[in-house]
Amino acid sequence: MKRLPLATLLAIFLGWLLWAVSVRQAVLFAVGLGLGAVLAGQRFGFTTGWRMLIEDKDASGVMGQLLLLALAAAMAMPLLGHFPELTAALGPPSVSLLVGAFVFGLCMQIADGCGSGTLYKAGLGIPMNAAILPLFALGSFLGSMHLGFWLDLGRAQPVGLVNRFGWQQALLITLAVLAVVAVGVRWYARRAQRPQGTQPQPLLVRRWIVGAVLLALLATLNLVIAGQPWGVVYGFGLWAAKLAQASGAADLAGNWFWSQPGNAARLQETVLLDVTSITNIGILGGALWVSAGKPVTAKALTGTQWAVALVAGLLLGYSSRLAFGCNVGAMLSGISTGSIHGWIWVPLAFAGTIFGLRIRRHFGF
Template sequence: MLVTGLLIGIALGFVMQRGRFCVTGAFRDLWVTGNTRWLTAFLIVIAVQSVGVFTLDALGVISLSSSPFPWLSTIGGAFIFGFAIVLAGGCATGTYYRAGEGLVGSWLALIFYALFSAVSKTGALAPAVTAIRGVTVEASTVHGVLGVSPWLLVAALAVAVAALARHHLRRRPAAPMATLPARKRGIAHLLFEKQWGAFSTALVIGVLAILAWPLSWATGREAGLGITGPSSNIVNYLVAGDAEVIDWGVYLVIGILLGAFIAAKASGEFRVRIPDALTTVRSIGGGALMGIGASLAGGCTIGNAMVNTATFQLQGWVAFGFMIVGVGAATRLFITGPSKARLAAAGQGSASTASEHESMRS
C-alpha cells in the first residue's frame, strides 16, 4: 500500500510543475502587485479538500481528531517559514518540483530544508522545539471555538472561494501571449505544451489532496498530504538506517520529485541551472530556516496552510496568516524595499537568479 504514496506524489509533482503551482508566488503577489489570482487558486484547493475530508469523516472512512493549539510556536514558526521561502525561492513543494526541473539552487534548499527539519524534530534543536510547542491553549478548531457545525464553515468557505474565483474569471482577459506552434497533438499537447490554468490546476490538486487521506490512513499513517515530516524521515533513515521511518509520506515526497522531473523532461523544461554565489547562499539559508520554521509551526504551506486549514484547525489558519506576514517581511527586505537596488548591484538581477526565484505565471 505504500506505493500509493509514490503514485499520488508523482501525480502531485507532475501537476504542480505543469501548473507552476508554488505557494511562494501566491503569497508574494499580495505584497508586490496586490494580485489575488494565485491565492484564490490556493483557497480553491483548501475548499475542495475540506468538502472531501469532512465527507470522508462523516462516512467513517477516516476519523478527524484535534489536539491543544501550540499558539506560540505556530506564530513564530510560520513567520520564520514565510520569510525563508522567499530566500529559498520556493515553498516546500515548490522546492521539490523545481529541484525536479534541474534548478541547483532548489537542490541546495531542499537538502538543507530536510536536514534542519530532522535537526529540529529529532536532533540537537528538538528539545527547544518541543518546549516551545508545549506552550498551548485547549482550543484547537475554529468550529469548536465558535460552537458551530464544521459543515457551516465548509459551506461558508466554498461560497466565498467560488465568489473570488468568479470575480477573477469575469475580469477582462489580458492580451494573449505569443506562443510557438504546437508540436504535439491531443493529450500530449494538453499535458506537455498547453499552459495550464491556475484554477484547473487547483481543482486537480484538491482532488489529489482528498485521495491522500484514505490512502495514507490505509497504511497506518493517519494524516493527509505532508512534506516536512517525511523530509525529516528521509534524513533520519540515511543517518540511522531505521527502515521504520519510511512511511507513506516518504514515498509521497519522493514521488513529487519524480513527477516534477517527468513533467519537466517531457515538456522540454528540464535544464540544469547553476545559481550565482548570492543565490547559493540564500538557497542554503532559506532551506535551513524553512526546516526550523516548519518544525516549530507544525507544518509547511502544505501540512498547515493547505491541510490543517481544510479541517479548520486553529494551527492551520494561524500559520497560514503568519506565513503571509513572513513572506511580506522578506519581500519588503529583499524585493520591494530600499535594499532592492543594492541587491541588484550584487547580482540579484542576473538571469540565474531570475530563474531560481521566478514568480508563478498569472
C-alpha cells in the same frame, strides 16, 4: 533523460512497491506522481501566488489557492464526519506556531519555494532548489529536536472545527471565511491597480483553476488512502533523523519528538512505509517526468545569493517543523480539515512573506 525511459523506471518502482512493500504505499506513490506532475506542469506555486499578489497586484494565484482550499474542504470534511478513522491535520496554537509560521513565510520567498515548491522545483532540475532540499531536511530534523522546548514556552490544545461543530457547520464556516478572504483579495488587487491606469489582472486564470481542481482531488485521495491529510515536512525530517540515527550523530531515544510512539516506530521502519515520504518521492518523480527532455533555465546566482538562499533553506525546514507544516501541511491540509492552527498560520506566514520579499529584493534574487 527522455520521458519513455523515465516512465519505465517509475513503472518498475511502482511495481516493486506493489510486490515488496504494500498496495497502499504503491497507490500513494502514484498519487505523489500526480501531485508532482500537477505542481510542476501547472507551475502551481504557493510561494509564487503570494509574491504575485504583493509585488504585481495579481490576485490570480491566491484566488487559485482559495479555490483549492474550498474544494479540498468540501471533499475532506464530509469524509472526516462519516469516517472517524480518518484524521485531521491538527496542530496546537502555540508560541512555536507563531514564530515558525512567520519565519517560514519570510524564508520561503528567499528560497523561492515552500515544502512542495522545493520538491517539485528540485525535480525540475532548478539548481538552487535542488541544493536547498537536503538543507530543508536537516532544518526540519533540527526543528523536531527542539520542538519540545518551543512547546514548553506556551501552547493550547488543538482545535478541530469538525469535531467541535460537526462537518456541515464546519464546512459552512470554512467556506464563509474563504469567501470573505476572496472578496478582500479582489478589493485589494483592484484598488492597487486602479491608480496605475492599467487594465486589471484577471482574477481567474486557467492554470491556477486546473491546478486547484486536480490538487484538491489528489489531496482527497491521499486522505482516504493514507488515513491522514497530505503533508510534506514530516518526510523531510524523518529522512534526516534516520541518517542521524544510523551515523550515531544524535541520540533520539530521549528526544521529546522522536520518542513519541508513532515517531519512534517510523525510525525503525523503512522510509518506504512512511506515507509522507512515499508521496514526497512521488512528487519528485512526477516533476522529473514533466521536465524530462526539457532543459530548465535558471538564473545564475552570485556567491552571496547562494549563501543567503542556503541559510534560508535551512531555516525554512526548521520553522516548518515549529509551525506544524508548510503551505501544504499547515495551510491546505490544516484549513481543509478544520484545524484552527491553519487559520493562525496563514496571516503570520503572509506577514513573514512581506519581509521576505524585501530581503529578496535587497539581494537581487
